[in-house]
Amino acid sequence: MSTPAPQKPLLAARELTKNFTVGKTIRPGSGRTLHAVDKISLEVFAGETLGLVGESGSGKSTLGRCLTRLYDITDGGLDFDGDTITKAEGADLLRVRRKMQMIFQDPSASLNPRRKIRDVLGEVLKVHKIREGSAIEDRLVELMDLVGLRREYLDRYPHEFSGGQRQRIGIARALAIEPKVIVADEPVSALDVSVQAQIVNLFSDLREKLNLTYVFIAHDLAVVRQVSTRVAVMYLGSIVEVGETDELYANPSHPYTQALLSAIPQPHRRGRPERILLKGEIPSPLNPPKGCKFSTRCPIARDICGQVRPPLAPVSQGRSVACHFPGVEP
Template sequence: MTTAAPASRAGAAPRPALDGRPLIEARSLSKHYHVGKTILPGSGRVVHAVEDVTLAVRAGETLGLVGESGSGKSTLGRCMTRLYDVTKGELLFDGADITKVQGNALRRLRRDIQMIFQDPSASLNPRRRVGDLIAEPLIVHRIRPRNEIRARLEELMDLVGLPVDYLGRYPHEFSGGQRQRIGIARALAMEPRLIVADEPVSALDVSVQAQIVNLFADLRERLALTYIFIAHDLGVVRQVSSRVAVMYLGSIVELGDTDTVFDRPAHPYTEALLSAIPIPTADAGARRQRIILEGELPSPLNPPKGCKFSTRCPIATDRCRAERPALRVLPDGRSAACHFPKNQGIAA
C-alpha cells in the first residue's frame, strides 16, 4: 500500500457542521456471491464479500473506508448506493428503508445518492460529447426543463473547474484528471446529498491527486455534501475524512475519529496498515517501525471461525481463533472488533 500524503491534517479544509443524524445507515448488512453452483443440490460455494457490517454516516461528514484489496470496500460502497442488491441486513437512507426499493422508488433514490468511479475513462462513453454525458441525467430524471439545461451545464463545469467550451469535446481529448472532473460534474448534475467515491484519485498522478482532493473538499463546503471516500491511500484518507472505517475480509474491524484511529490504532490490522505510511522527516527516529504481516491470508469462501485476522495477527490467542470478536465501543468513543484492543489502557 502506497501513499505520499502528509501524516497530519494541518491546513486541511474545515469540516462542515454535523447535525448528528445518520444520513445513511447499514444494519448487519451482508453481500454474498454464489460461485460454482450447478443444478445439483448442495453444489456451489458462498463468497462472503461483505459480512455483518453496521455503519452510520452522518449528514455533512466524510467517512473514509480503507483496507487491502479484496477487503470488501468497493462492494460495500456499491451496496450502499443500491448498485448491488443486499443479501442480508437493512439499509436506511434519511430514516427510510431502501434495502429492497425498486422501480420509481429506486429511480428517485438515484437523485440523492451518486457514485464516482475509480477509472474515469471506463465510466465515460467515448462516443458521446461531454455536454451530452452530463446532460443525460438532467433529461432522464427531468431535473431541469430543457431550456435551462445549457445554463446548468455551464454551472457544473464552473463547479469542477473546467472551461465551458469543453462541453463539445469527447472524453479521449482530456487528461485523466480532467476526465475525473467530468465524472464529478455528471454526479453533481443529479444534485445528490450523498456521494460514494470509489478510489477516485488512485489512477491519477500525485500532483493531480492533490487537485482532485482539494476539489472534493471545496464541493463539500459549497454544496453541503456527504461523502463515503473509499481509498487505498491512507494519507489521502486522513486528509479528507472526519471519521475512518477499516475493513478486513468483508468486515469492519475499527471505526472512529480519524485522528484517534491514525494516532492510536486499537486493532492490530489497523496498526499494520498505518505502519506502511512513510513519514516525510529527516529524523529517522520519528519513523514508524514497519509491521510485516505473516501467516495465511484467509479466503472469503471459507473465513476463519474466530477472528478473521487471527491467521495473521501477531498477538492472536486461542480465544481469538475460537471466538469472533464483536465490533464494540471502546472508552475513547471509537469501535474495534478485537479481544485485546491496543492504546486503551484497559484490560480486554
C-alpha cells in the same frame, strides 16, 4: 440545561451482508458462497467524510455498491434519509438515486466514448427530470464551473481529456442531480500524484460549498487522512475499527489498523514507528476463519481469537473496535 438530542445518521447499514455464488453450474446445489460483505453495521452522518480503508479484496468496493444499491443486498438493512431502502426498486429506487450518487475509480470506463460531454451530463438531467429546455444548458455550464473545467469542453469527447479531467467530468456527473451523499470508490488511485492532490482538494472544496456527505473508499492512507473526518477500517468483509481520523491515526487500537498505519512512509503514530510485518496472506472470503478473521495473521492472537468472533464494540468516545484485546501493541 437539557442535553441535545443525538444526531441521526443520514445513511445507516444494519448487519448488511452481500454474498456471491461462485462456481455455480446447472447442477442443483452447486457453487460456493463468497462472503464479500459480512454483517456490517455502519453509520454516516450529514456533512462528514467517512474514509473506508483496507487491503485489496477486503470488500470496500462491494460495500460502496451496496450502500448505493447498485448491488442488491443479501441480508441486513439499509436506511437512508429516514427511509428504509433495503429492498427499494423501480420509482422508489430512482428517488434514492437522486439523493445518492457514486464516482468510480476509472473515469474512462464509466464515460461513453461515443458521446460528447454535453450528452453525457445532459442525459442525467433528463432521466431524473431535473431540468428542461434552456435550463439544461445553464446547469451544464454550472457543473463545468464547479469542477474547474472550461464550458467549451462540453462539445468534446472523453478521449480528448486527460485522466484528471475525465475524473472531474465524473464528479460533475455525480453532482448533476444535487445529491446529498456521494460514494467515491478509489477516485484518485488511477491518477498521477500531482493530479491526485488537485482532485482531493476539489472534493474538500465541493463538500464545503455544497454541504455534501462522502463515503471515500481508498487504499492510500495518506489521502484518506487528508480528506476524511472519520475512518472505518475493513478486513475480509468486516469492519474492525472506526474512529475520528486524527485520533485513530495517532492511537490505532486494532492490530490490523496498527499494521496498516505502520506502512505509511512517514509514520503518523506515536510510540512505535517501526514497520509491523504481517505473516501470511489474507484468507479467502470463500472460507473465512471461524473466530476473529484477522486471527490467522495477528501478532497478538490467543486461543479465544480463533474460536470467538469479537463484535464491533465501543472502547472510547467515538471509537469502536472489533478485537478481544484492543490497544495491545505487537
